[in-house]
Amino acid sequence: MDAYDLITRNAAEVVTEDEVRALADDPDGKRAYVGYEPSGVLHIGHMLTANKLIDLQEAGFEVVILLADVHAYLNDKGTFEEIRETADRMREQFVAYGLDEENTEFVLGSEYQMDEEYVLDTHALELETTISRAERAMAEIQRGSNPKVSQAVYPLMQALDIEYLDLDLAVGGLDQRKVHMLAREVLPSLDYDVRPAVHTPILADLSTGVGKMSSSEGITISMEDTEEDLREKVNKAFCPPTADPEPDGEGNERENPVLQIFQYHVFPRFESVVVERPEKYGGDLEYDDYESLESDLESGELHPADAKGALADYLDELIAPGREKIAEQRS
Numbered sequence: 272m273d274a275y276d277l278i279t280r281n282a283a284e285v286v287t288e289d290e291v292r293a294l295a296d297d298p299d300g301k302r303a304y305v306g307y308e309p310s311g312v313l314h315i316g317h318m319l320t321a322n323k324l325i326d327l328q329e330a331g332f333e334v335v336i337l338l339a340d341v342h343a344y345l346n347d348k349g350t351f352e353e354i355r356e357t358a359d360r361m362r363e364q365f366v367a368y369g370l371d372e373e374n375t376e377f378v379l380g381s382e383y384q385m386d387e388e389y390v391l392d393t394h395a396l397e398l399e400t401t402i403s404r405a406e407r408a409m410a411e412i413q414r415g416s417n418p419k420v421s422q423a424v425y426p427l428m429q430a431l432d433i434e435y436l437d438l439d440l441a442v443g444g445l446d447q448r449k450v451h452m453l454a455r456e457v458l459p460s461l462d463y464d465v466r467p468a469v470h471t472p473i474l475a476d477l478s479t480g481v482g483k484m485s486s487s488e489g490i491t492i493s494m495e496d497t498e499e500d501l502r503e504k505v506n507k508a509f510c511p512p513t514a515d516p517e518p519d520g521e522g523n524e525r526e527n528p529v530l531q532i533f534q535y536h537v538f539p540r541f542e543s544v545v546v547e548r549p550e551k552y553g554g555d556l557e558y559d560d561y562e563s564l565e566s567d568l569e570s571g572e573l574h575p576a577d578a579k580g581a582l583a584d585y586l587d588e589l590i591a592p593g594r595e596k597i598a599e600q601r602s
């Protein structure tokens with residue numbers, strides 16, 4: 272796969288394609304990042320952007336993971352001490368997940384976000400930005416419904432991170448898009464360059480296919496799930512024989528989360544996927560790409576129950592090293 276295809280595969284949005292093409296022309300040594308508010312255990316949402324970072328490493332990029340401790344604090348995720356502790360554990364879990372340690376720089380936000388220059392730049396952006404503009408940028412990230420001043424400052428600092436970490440590309444889930452758009456607007460006011468962004472899709476709720484999969488509500492897949500947990504969660508998942516299900520009874524759009532996980536988690540990490548079946552049901556099936564699995568599910572050649580069994584196996588393989596790391600961290 273060429274660099275542009277690796278950078279953009281499975282992306283929901285690329286801002287802008289021309290800017291990313293320019294990076295893809297000479298990717299070696301270019302720097303890309305994702306920032307995460309530290310939390311105790313990685314979940315499947317972290318792993319989705321991590322898959323993109325692994326693509327970028329394969330394309331020749333240097334990868335930076337920002338453990339955004341100050342941001343988590345501003346977004347009401349706990350005391351600074353608690354957040355700092357979880358940041359250290361998260362770092363080890365990312366490495367266990369498969370990021371190339373040699374080629375991944377982990378940075379704590381607090382290492383540079385309290386420096387005078389950064390703080391003064393934050394204030395300069397506060398002067399440039401209305402409260403309502405900042406609130407809009409935070410809509411999908413904000414914890415709680417009554418925004419605090421800290422949550423208006425948050426997206427401005429996220430914009431500055433792109434400059435201060437000396438990045439060429441920002442990566443994030445689609446929930447980060449409004450912050451990245453704000454960054455494009457405000458960075459030039461400080462004479463800083465605008466950088467492109469790649470946004471990954473947000474997985475649908477596992478049991479209904481409606482709305483987002485969320486770690487705070489509903490069911491998510493996490494790195495501490497046992498093989499049995501995974502099997503149970505996947506078995507209960509919504510999986511009609513199509514990637515494009517009809518809206519539900521209330522007119523809500525639905526997705527097929529089982530297929531989404533195959534597409535965004537399994538195929539990028541495995542050369543091919545084998546669905547084991549007893550001979551009397553036609554024997555094993557092997558897929559080299561996501562599209563052929565999707566079309567077999569649609570045609571009825573692949574039964575949802577068999578697809579789910581295989582999905583649980585592959586998820587288990589992906590998270591097993593992280594699960595062991597978590598057990599070690601707790602002992």
Ligand code: IYR
Binds near residue numbers: 307441
């Ligand atoms: N907003 C992210 C956390 C975050 C991301 C980046 I990229 C930063 O520069 C700072 C914070 C989240 O929602 O987890």
